[in-house]
Amino acid sequence: MEAVHIRIHGIVQGVGFRPFVHRLVREHDLAGSIRNTSSGVELELEGERRALEAFVQALPKRAPKLALIEQIETEWGLPPRGRKDFQILQSHAEEKRNTLVSPDIGICEDCRRELLDPKDRRYRYPFINCTNCGPRFTIIKDLPYDRALTSMGRFPMCPDCEREYHDIENRRYHAQPDACPVCGPKVSFLDGEGREVPGDPIETARAWLKSGKILAVKGLGGVHLACLADREDLVRELRRRKERDEKPFALMCRDVQAAEQLCFVSEKERELLESFHKPIVLLRRRDRGPSPLTENGWLGVMLPYTPLHVLLFGEDLDALVMTSANLSDTPIVYRNAEALERLQGIADGFLLHDRDIQTRCDDSLCWEREGKEYFVRRSRGYVPFPVRVSGSRGGILACGAEQKASFCLSRGEYLFPSQHIGDLKNAETLEHYEQQIAHFERLFDTKPRLLVCDKHPDYLSTAYAQKRGEEEGIPVLPVQHHHAHMASCMADNGLTGPCIGLIWDGVGYGEDGGAWGGECLIGDYRSFRRFGSLRPIPLIGGDRAVKEISRVGFALLHDAGCDTRGIPNASFFETMLQKGLNCPLSSGMGRLFDGAAAILGIRETVSYEGQGAVLLEAAAEADEGSYPVALSGSPLLFDWREMVRAMVRDRDAGLPTGRIAARFLNTLVQMAVETALAAARETGLRDVVLSGGSFQNQYILDRLPIALEQAGLRPWTHHRVSCNDEGLSLGQLMIGEYHFEN
Ligand code: ZN
Ligand code: ZN
Ligand code: FE
Numbered sequence: 001m002e003a004v005h006i007r008i009h010g011i012v013q014g015v016g017f018r019p020f021v022h023r024l025v026r027e028h029d030l031a032g033s034i035r036n037t038s039s040g041v042e043l044e045l046e047g048e049r050r051a052l053e054a055f056v057q058a059l060p061k062r063a064p065k066l067a068l069i070e071q072i073e074t075e076w077g078l079p080p081r082g083r084k085d086f087q088i089l090q091s092h093a094e095e096k097r098n099t100l101v102s103p104d105i106g107i108c109e110d111c112r113r114e115l116l117d118p119k120d121r122r123y124r125y126p127f128i129n130c131t132n133c134g135p136r137f138t139i140i141k142d143l144p145y146d147r148a149l150t151s152m153g154r155f156p157m158c159p160d161c162e163r164e165y166h167d168i169e170n171r172r173y174h175a176q177p178d179a180c181p182v183c184g185p186k187v188s189f190l191d192g193e194g195r196e197v198p199g200d201p202i203e204t205a206r207a208w209l210k211s212g213k214i215l216a217v218k219g220l221g222g223v224h225l226a227c228l229a230d231r232e233d234l235v236r237e238l239r240r241r242k243e244r245d246e247k248p249f250a251l252m253c254r255d256v257q258a259a260e261q262l263c264f265v266s267e268k269e270r271e272l273l274e275s276f277h278k279p280i281v282l283l284r285r286r287d288r289g290p291s292p293l294t295e296n297g298w299l300g301v302m303l304p305y306t307p308l309h310v311l312l313f314g315e316d317l318d319a320l321v322m323t324s325a326n327l328s329d330t331p332i333v334y335r336n337a338e339a340l341e342r343l344q345g346i347a348d349g350f351l352l353h354d355r356d357i358q359t360r361c362d363d364s365l366c367w368e369r370e371g372k373e374y375f376v377r378r379s380r381g382y383v384p385f386p387v388r389v390s391g392s393r394g395g396i397l398a399c400g401a402e403q404k405a406s407f408c409l410s411r412g413e414y415l416f417p418s419q420h421i422g423d424l425k426n427a428e429t430l431e432h433y434e435q436q437i438a439h440f441e442r443l444f445d446t447k448p449r450l451l452v453c454d455k456h457p458d459y460l461s462t463a464y465a466q467k468r469g470e471e472e473g474i475p476v477l478p479v480q481h482h483h484a485h486m487a488s489c490m491a492d493n494g495l496t497g498p499c500i501g502l503i504w505d506g507v508g509y510g511e512d513g514g515a516w517g518g519e520c521l522i523g524d525y526r527s528f529r530r531f532g533s534l535r536p537i538p539l540i541g542g543d544r545a546v547k548e549i550s551r552v553g554f555a556l557l558h559d560a561g562c563d564t565r566g567i568p569n570a571s572f573f574e575t576m577l578q579k580g581l582n583c584p585l586s587s588g589m590g591r592l593f594d595g596a597a598a599i600l601g602i603r604e605t606v607s608y609e610g611q612g613a614v615l616l617e618a619a620a621e622a623d624e625g626s627y628p629v630a631l632s633g634s635p636l637l638f639d640w641r642e643m644v645r646a647m648v649r650d651r652d653a654g655l656p657t658g659r660i661a662a663r664f665l666n667t668l669v670q671m672a673v674e675t676a677l678a679a680a681r682e683t684g685l686r687d688v689v690l691s692g693g694s695f696q697n698q699y700i701l702d703r704l705p706i707a708l709e710q711a712g713l714r715p716w717t718h719h720r721v722s723c724n725d726e727g728l729s730l731g732q733l734m735i736g737e738y739h740f741e742n
Contacts, residue, residue, distance in 0.1 A: 003032070003046040003078040006056065008069055009039045011100045011385070014145050015066035016131030017041060018088055019173045024062065025086050028055045035089040040070075046080040066105060066132060066276065070388060088168070100414070101137055101145065101384050101443060104220045104361070106278035106305035108133035110171060115307050121160070126202065126308040127185050127355065131175045133276065137384055138221045138359050139177060143443055147176045151356040158183035185355035187308065192348050194340045202311045205351040209312075209320065214238055216325055216339050216347035220306055221361025221380045221419075222332035223339045225347060226252075229262075229319035235292040238321060241346045243328050246607045248294035250280045250363065251301050252322040254313040259301045262286060262319065269368045277381035278305035279364035279373065293321070296618040298698075300365055305381075312351070324362055329423050331432045334360045359439065360432060362420045367698065375722040376696060379420040384440070386414035387720055387730060389491060393740065397437065397448035398732035401481070401508075401725035402459040403609065404693075405429070407437055408729035410737070411446045415491075417721050417730050424460040434464065451476045452736040454484070454728075456509035479735045481508025481728070482519045482692065483528045488731030489689035489723070490525070493716045497687070498524040500531070500679045500713075502672050502704075505692035505724070506546075506590030506609055515539075517588025517692070518638065520675045522683055525738040531682075532636035532675045534592060535559075536585035540573050545591075548605050549612050552591050553598025555583075560644035589668075589694045592640060596664050599647060600657045610693060616665070617699045621658030626666035629674055636678055638671050662699075669703045673711050680713060689716045691731075693724035 013036055021034055025045065030052065032045035045052060060069050107115075111128045114120040122128045129135070139151040147153060157165060161180050164172040172178045179185060189201035197204050205215055212234055214227045225242065227234040229251050239245065253259040256270050263283035265273070273281050280300040288297055302322070304310045313320075324332040325343055333339050334357040339350060365377040373382075394412040405421040418436055422429040441447060453465035455478040462478065469476035485508075486501035501521040510516035511530070520532030538555045539545035545552050554573050557564050564570050576583055594612035597603050602615050627643040643664070650660045676688045688708055695701060695717065705715040721727035 001046060001080045002049055002052070002076070003044060003080045004052050004056070005075040005078060006043040006045065006059075007037070007073040008041050008043070008059070008071070009073075010070035011066070011068040011102060012040045012063075013100070014102050014131075014136065014174075014176065016064045016171070016173070017067050019131070019168050019171075020062070020064050020067075021059075022086060022088075022168050024055060024058060028052075028058075030055060031083040031085055033083075033087040033089050046083055064132060066102060068385070100386065101140060101143070103137050103277070103381050103383055103385055104135050105133045105276045106303075106381065107307050107310060108276070111307065112310060115310060122180050124202075124311060125181045125184070126187050126306070126311055126353070127179050128307045129175065129177050129179075130172050132171070134175070134177045135220055135355075136177075138357050138361050138380070139355070140443070141358050143445075145176060150176055151358055152177045152179065155179055155184050155355075185353050187351065187353040190340070190350040190352065192344070194344075194350070197349070201351060202308070205312060205349065206314060206317070208349050209317065213348040214241065214346070216333075216343050216350045216352075217308075217312065217322070218336070218339070218352045218357075219309070221357060221359070221363070222334040223325040223343070224322045225325045225343070226320045226322050228317075229293065229321050232292050235321060238323070239292065242323070244323070246295055246611070248296065248298070248300060249321045249323045250365070251293070251299060251319050252304060252309065252313075253301050253319045254317060255303065258318040259283065259303075263299050263301060266368070268371050271371075272366075272368045272373065273301065273303050277364065277373075278302055279366050279381055282365070282367045282376075296614050302363060308351075308353070329426050329429070331422055331426075331429050332360055332362050359436070360419075364420075369701070369717070369719070372719040374701075374717070374719060375727070376724065377420045377726060378417065378721055383419040384416050384443070386416045387491065388413050389415055389494075389734070389737070392737055395446060395449040396452060396733050396736045397441075397450070398452040398729040398736060399454070399461040399465045400729035400732070401454055402456070402461055404722075404725040405433055405461060406726045406729045407433070407440070407461075408733045409437070409440045409444060409446060409448070410733055411444045414444075415730060415733055416440060416444060417727075420726060430460055433461075448474060450474065450736050450740065452732040453478055454509065454732070455480050455511075477736055477739050479732050480511055480528070482516055482521060483523065484728045484731035484735060485691040485723075486521050486523065486528065486689055486731065487525050487734045488721060488727045488729075489691035489716060489718055491730050491734045492718045492720045492727070493689070495687060495689070495716065496524070498522065498683070498685060499687035499689055499716075500676050500683070500685050501528070501689045501691065502676060503692045504589035504694035506694075507586060507588045510587075515584065515586040515588055517586065517590060517694075518592065519587070520636070520679055522679055522685070525734050530635050531679045532631070532638070534587040534589065535637050535639045535641070536587050537591050537595065538577055538583040539586050539591065540576050540583055542582055542584050546594075546609075547607075549594035549598045550604040552595035556592075556595040556599060556640070556644050557648070560641040560648075562645060562648045589692070593694070596647065596661070599644070600651065600660055602657065602661075610696070613694060613697055616661050617697050619658050620662040620665055620699050621656065623659040623662035624666065625659070625663045626670050627663055629667060629671045631671070631674055631678070636675060638675070643667050665697070665699050666703070669700060669707055672704055673707045676708060676713055677711055686712070686714045687716060688713050691718065691723050691727070695723040
């Protein structure tokens with residue numbers, strides 16, 4: 001007989017870990033105790049050596065699926081104390097504070113079974129949950145994670161629920177949000193005027209949906225607008241009411257089979273759809289024809305992730321549009337009163353409930369790549385999972401960018417990227433941003449010692465950092481935009497050494513004050529240099545050219561010496577260019593995409609950031625050809641003029657737009673490889689990180705990493721945070737971390 005001391009680090013609280021350990025202890029005929037600590041749990045066990053070893057082996061293999069074990073430390077050969085039972089010890093109050101918080105978890109199979117079992121006491125109860133599933137992050141007001149400090153505080157448990165809660169054999173042992181029809185939250189259905197409609201709320205909602213109504217449906221992190229997805233008239237009407245002209249709508253499908261009716265679903269995509277994170281997964285559409293749901297080749301699909309959604313679909317609904325309830329760029333609506341007021345005239349009816357959402361959290365949106373998430377938006381179901389970076393000392397707040405704002409707060413080795421926040425230029429979004437920073441600091445009990453922000457002087461996140469730094473006497477470190485993107489992808493992949501970064505996006509504030517975005521950087525967390533870039537593109541009329549992409553197309557043609565006669569406003573644009581009147585230069589890859597889209601006649605104006613690139617990708621047809629890649633100078637500039645001339649020749653020769661689009665994209669892949677190779681030759685480096693919003697382009701992403709590998713380089717892409725500006729705060733934080741060393 002001997003004793004062992006085991007420390008388990010990671011997310012092992014509030015995920016059914018202690019009951020699991022309890023069962024495992026009994027199985028191996030051991031005795032001892034378990035206690036929650038600041039970084040996980042601590043076990044003291046005694047028994048036969050072989051049984052103890054078997055226990056330690058089984059621990060990570062059989063742990064609950066929500067547990068995230070990061071490290072197991074064992075101290076063997078301690079003297080046994082002759083214990084016979086297994087005890088769960090109270091944790092100290094201050095240690096309770098330091099726990100990691102679980103994200104919201106989609107409904108589990110056990111709960112789904114009970115939900116649909118007429119003999120179960122929670123039959124058709126829309127708030128059924130357990131230690132393996134249910135709301136977490138969105139209902140927590142403060143830590144420790146106890147019912148009283150969540151939205152469930154106002155629902156005292158009935159004796160039946162109480163018994164389950166205290167029974168370690170029960171799968172609802174210590175499930176804080178647990179409830180039943182007797183004691184828990186209730187759902188209600190209201191008409192367009194906010195009057196309660198008598199009858200079963202869920203059945204009423206189903207009937208209204210089937211009859212072609214647009215409903216507001218309260219989910220986990222906010223309210224959705226829902227309607228039948230196969231009714232084009234309704235989808236158009238929803239677009240009109242929501243003032244969302246062209247951005248794609250997400251769908252919720254009853255199950256994978258229903259999703260397969262509309263999209264191709266690979267085995268890995270299926271796993272991601274069904275994972276407990278329940279993200280919106282971008283899937284390839286079967287029908288590539290025009291659709292009011294989306295203008296590109298992808299459909300964002302998620303599965304029902306709350307019991308309420310499961311009941312709403314029933315047996316006979318296949319696919320509903322489920323789009324965030326918000327009006328043009330304001331944050332998602334999440335409170336009942338707010339929903340009734342703001343969505344008046346937008347929603348015909350409201351399916352609401354009285355469990356408050358504490359924290360707004362939009363649905364996560366991603367592609368599946370190599371079995372992992374490739375995020376556009378990392379939010380519900382993932383936040384606040386941390387990124388662990390060993391050796392980090394914590395105490396840093398990175399304030400992110402602006403249009404796709406996020407922040408990242410570190411506490412010790414844990415870096416907590418925030419949920420999707422939105423565009424800070426909207427006053428309400430800015431308020432949400434500031435509130436969430438305060439919320440994270442309280443949850444993770446951290447006051448920053450360093451603030452990191454973008455170098456852009458006009459970003460509202462920069463203004464936030466500077467104001468706060470001044471008021472609270474905290475140093476502020478401004479970081480160059482693309483350096484932060486690069487550091488983000490390095491941290492995402494656990495890279496520490498110097499590497500090459502291909503950083504492509506729409507725009508970021510350059511070291512020289514210019515607009516950068518088609519960059520090849522060489523560096524690490526400490527510093528970087530600009531190895532390569534694009535020949536700058538003049539933006540006729542400045543920001544106007546970002547919307548009116550025909551202006552970018554004109555500038556490209558003009559600069560390349562192509563015929564521009566016959567283009568509207570040609571002489572006016574030409575004068576502006578020649579005199580350099582309000583024509584700031586940009587090396588943004590997004591602009592090159594926009595200009596190409598305009599030259600190919602795909603669009604003249606865009607209504608959202610990145611639309612030019614999205615439509616180019618959607619248009620691309622199979623074609624392996626490419627255009628000349630002209631690279632020269634230091635920094636090594638990609639002179640796109642030859643490419644533009646070749647595109648125009650192809651266009652004028654009548655080559656289909658889709659094939660020219662493909663050749664254009666192939667040229668960028670080739671340019672990226674040649675640039676990275678030049679950087680590798682000069683430095684001896686092989687690691688190439690790909691970051692920036694342009695890497696949401698799946699056409700490029702399907703080809704560039706392979707091409708880099710074939711060239712003998714080691715490509716790295718994002719998988720834990722987004723490649724776009726939302727993922728930037730992670731990189732800012734890492735740069736801040738290294739800054740402390742000096
Ligand atoms: Zn469950
Ligand atoms: Zn109950
Ligand atoms: Fe960016």
